[in-house]
Amino acid sequence: MTTASELRYDRDSRYTKTSEWVRPTGDGKALVGLTDYAQDQLSDIVYVEFPEVGDTFGKGDSFAVAESVKATSDCYLPVGGEISAVNDELESSPQLVNEDPYGAGWLVEIVMDNPAELDGLMDAAAYQAFVAEELAKGEH
Amino acid sequence: MPKTELFDRHVALNGRMVDFAGWELPVQYPSGPIVEHNTVREKAGLFDIDHMGQLVVTGPDALNYLQYLLTYDISKMVMHEAHYSLVCYADGGIVDDVFVYRMPDRYFVAINASNTTKDAQWFQLHTHGFDVKVENVSETTYMLALQGPLAEEILQPLVDIDLCGMPYHTAQDGRVAGVQTLIARSGYTGEDGFELFFPTEKATVVWDAIMEVGQPKGLLPIGLAARDSLRFEPCMPLYGQEIGAEISPLEAGLGWAVSFDKGPFIGREPLLKEKLEGPSMKLVGFEMVDKGVPRHEHLVAIDGEIVGEVTTGMFSPATGRYVGLAFVPTEDAVLGTEIEIVIRDKARRAVIVKRPFYVPAYRRK
Numbered sequence: 001m002t003t004a005s006e007l008r009y010d011r012d013s014r015y016t017k018t019s020e021w022v023r024p025t026g027d028g029k030a031l032v033g034l035t036d037y038a039q040d041q042l043s044d045i046v047y048v049e050f051p052e053v054g055d056t057f058g059k060g061d062s063f064a065v066a067e068s069v070k071a072t073s074d075c076y077l078p079v080g081g082e083i084s085a086v087n088d089e090l091e092s093s094p095q096l097v098n099e100d101p102y103g104a105g106w107l108v109e110i111v112m113d114n115p116a117e118l119d120g121l122m123d124a125a126a127y128q129a130f131v132a133e134e135l136a137k138g139e140h
Numbered sequence: 141m142p143k144t145e146l147f148d149r150h151v152a153l154n155g156r157m158v159d160f161a162g163w164e165l166p167v168q169y170p171s172g173p174i175v176e177h178n179t180v181r182e183k184a185g186l187f188d189i190d191h192m193g194q195l196v197v198t199g200p201d202a203l204n205y206l207q208y209l210l211t212y213d214i215s216k217m218v219m220h221e222a223h224y225s226l227v228c229y230a231d232g233g234i235v236d237d238v239f240v241y242r243m244p245d246r247y248f249v250a251i252n253a254s255n256t257t258k259d260a261q262w263f264q265l266h267t268h269g270f271d272v273k274v275e276n277v278s279e280t281t282y283m284l285a286l287q288g289p290l291a292e293e294i295l296q297p298l299v300d301i302d303l304c305g306m307p308y309h310t311a312q313d314g315r316v317a318g319v320q321t322l323i324a325r326s327g328y329t330g331e332d333g334f335e336l337f338f339p340t341e342k343a344t345v346v347w348d349a350i351m352e353v354g355q356p357k358g359l360l361p362i363g364l365a366a367r368d369s370l371r372f373e374p375c376m377p378l379y380g381q382e383i384g385a386e387i388s389p390l391e392a393g394l395g396w397a398v399s400f401d402k403g404p405f406i407g408r409e410p411l412l413k414e415k416l417e418g419p420s421m422k423l424v425g426f427e428m429v430d431k432g433v434p435r436h437e438h439l440v441a442i443d444g445e446i447v448g449e450v451t452t453g454m455f456s457p458a459t460g461r462y463v464g465l466a467f468v469p470t471e472d473a474v475l476g477t478e479i480e481i482v483i484r485d486k487a488r489r490a491v492i493v494k495r496p497f498y499v500p501a502y503r504r505k
Contacts, residue, residue, distance in 0.1 A: 002154075043156075043365070044174045046455035047433045047462070049484075065484070067433040069173040069454065070365050091431075098172075 004132035008036040010102040014078065014118050015127035021102060022078040028115060032078060033106040034066060034097055037131045042068040045097040048107065050086040057081065059117055064107055066097065079117035081110035144190040145282065145343035153361055161253040163191040166363040173365035177457045180329055180370055184288030185362035186350055193256030194281045194337060195263055197247040199272035206247055209266055209406060210240065211389060213399030217242045222309045222326050224397050226389050227262065228407030232414060233385040234392070235262055237377060241311040241324055248311070248322060248337070250283070252379045266406070282340045286350055287333030287362075287370075289501065294354040295334055299323060308332065308502040317349035328367070330374030330500040372452050373498035375425065375465065381436055381451040382423060382465060390419045391467065393495070421448065422473035425495035427463045430488035432481065434464035439482040442472055450481060458498050465495070 013021035019038035024030045039045065049065040057063045062074040063083070086108050090096060097105035112118075122130060143164045150157060155166030165188065168176065179185055197206060206214055212225035221242050227235040236255045241248040251259045260276040267274055286295055292303045301314040301323065311324035321338040338346060351359065362370075368378070377383045382392050388411060389398050400412055428434060434453025439446050453464025468479065475494060480487035 043168060044172045046174075047431065049432070067455075069369065070167065072433070072435070095174075 002040055002135070004037075004128055004135055007040060007128075007131060008102065009124040009128055011124050013102065014121035014123060015130075016076060016078045016121060017130065018076045020075060020078050022118065022121065023102075024112075024115065024118065025109070028112050029084060030079070030081070030110055030112055030115075030118075031106045032063075032108050032110060034075060034101055035127070036101045037134075038073075039098045039101045039105070042066060042071055042073055043098075044069045045094045047094055048090045048097065050108065051083050053083050053085060055083045057083070075107060077110070078121055079110075079115075080113040082113075083108050084111050085109040144188055145340060146188045146190070146347055149344065149347060150188065150361070155361070155363060158364070160364055161191050163253070165191060166361070168363035168365050169361050171360060173363065173369065174457050176360055176362045176366035177369050179358065179360045180288045180331055180362060180366065181458055182289070183358035183360075184286060184290040184294055184333075184354060185329075185360050185366070186347070186354065187285040187287065187362045187367060188347070189253075189283045189285055189367075190340070190343070191253035192283045193251040193253060193259065193276070193278040194283070195249040195251060195260060196275045196277050197249060197263075197272060198245070198275075199270070201270040201272045202247055205267065205270040205272040206240065207402060207405060208270075209263065210238070211398040211405060211407065211411075212240075213402035214240055214242065214247075215402065216399075219244060220310045220312060222311050222324055226383070226394060226397055227259070228389065228405075228411070229385065230406055230410075232388045232407045232410035234379075234383045234387055234389060235259065235385070236379060237383055237394075237397075239324075239326060241322065243311065243313065243322070250335070250337075255379060280340055281337050282343045282346075284336045284343075284346060284350070285327055285329075285333060286336065286354075287327045287329040287331050288359075289332060290354075290357055290359070291331070291333040294350065294357060294359060297353060298349050303334075316346050319346055321346070328376055329370040330376070330496075330498055331370075332502050368452075369454060369457060372454060372465075373456050373458050373496065374500045375496035378452065387467075388414055388419060390414050391421050391423065393423045419470060421467045422470050423451065423465055423495075424468055424473045424492045425463060425465055425497060426479060426481070426490045427461055427493045428481065428488065428490050429478075430490070431462075432483045432488045433462055434481045434483065434490070438464075440466045440468055441480040441482060441487055442468075442477070444480075444487070446482075447472060447479075453481070456497050461497070463493070463497050464490075468492075
């Protein structure tokens with residue numbers, strides 16, 4: 001079994017309990033993606049269905065769908081905002097989400113409605129503890 | 141939940157264990173389903189498929205009995221030959237698909253995991269009037285599959301028979317790592333390879349011996365996810381998806397496994413009628429034109445009207461295409477026909493293409 005300490009975390013990101021990360025990049029913008037734990041659980045990603053640039057979503061809304069070999073999984077926006085870019089690279093190389101979840105495997109860029117919403121999210125240490133609990137639940 | 145004899149091996153290999161047909165089996169190992177899939181296509185993979193069932197048929201009437209139960213004309217099978225067949229209900233619907241191995245002292249029948257009890261009962265039910273003995277040996281028989289272009293090279297040093305001279309779809313009684321085994325050159329991946337049947341208590345002996353020889357050559361253990369994608373690309377049917385009680389062999393494109401000229405067998409009359417009239421629906425292959433991953437039970441539409449359903453769909457690792465199999469009305473089952481697959485309430489364009497998506501390696505020889 002994968003353990004929480006074997007997984008990667010990005011110190012500059014904030015995290016949701018649905019295992020998305022959001023990383024502010026300045027000017028009220030932020031990148032959003034799936035965590036290492038999320039991609040590990042999903043396994044090989046074969047397709048990501050994106051929203052349109054300009055679409056707006058509230059905090060917690062489903063904004064994309066990640067399809068792995070065996071599963072289809074909704075992705076939820078960690079903070080409300082407008083989609084300002086989607087990662088086109090994933091169209092031909094969806095495996096980037098598996099290989100580099102906090103880097104080349106980012107999903108969308110957003111303009112945040114209210115950056116203060118970030119404060120309600122977990123930091124990397126809290127998220128790692130959350131993942132450890134989730135993994136412990138899975139072991140019966 | 142029953143665990144296979146190899147449960148500890150799968151856990152030690154960090155296999156991700158899931159419930160499958162009532163068994164706890166690995167859906168994947170750490171390398172992931174796509175690497176596992178490609179490894180079987182390029183090198184070799186080892187599958188724990190102990191959940192599969194097996195029946196042994198013996199007695200003076202074994203041939204006549206099986207001729208009555210199976211759709212294929214097994215009187216055509218030479219000694220040591222293996223062949224695919226269907227077992228049908230009286231109405232032509234499919235009980236199961238099976239592999240029959242003709243051995244000097246017995247017919248050996250490999251059946252599907254989820255159908256083991258049903259099949260054993262069906263076989264038993266029809267022994268009346270035949271001098272035949274049907275044994276359900278599923279509990280005492282272990283089944284491993286070693287598949288891929290390197291399978292022969294990996295297995296040869298472990299066996300006491302000459303694999304080089306052994307044609308595809310034949311079987312020999314022999315020994316693997318000293319264990320008495322029915323060695324069959326067959327499989328469910330579209331690659332050359334072997335299926336091994338031996339006593340359950342020897343599972344770790346055989347598994348460990350094959351892993352030891354194979355791992356330096358690139359052999360990987362393979363989980364259920366890759367097993368499904370590997371059987372899907374060459375369009376091998378899966379019970380509950382491409383075949384089932386409500387589906388006839390002719391609809392499923394398996395008419396080649398139905399021998400109408402062999403005399404009576406269960407399901408012959410309705411199937412013959414269907415053959416003459418033509419089946420009302422047909423299984424077709426399709427490729428996505430719009431983006432999206434087709435999946436089992438997605439609806440199929442033509443010009444906005446629902447006409448059928450996807451049986452299996454996925455990203456095909458060997459071809460890099462998003463493809464699927466679906467039942468559509470026979471009049472629409474024409475290559476090049478534009479269809480729509482309904483994915484998350486949105487109709488997405490697809491086109492009917494040739495099956496299989498991957499021509500089995502053993503057929504290309």
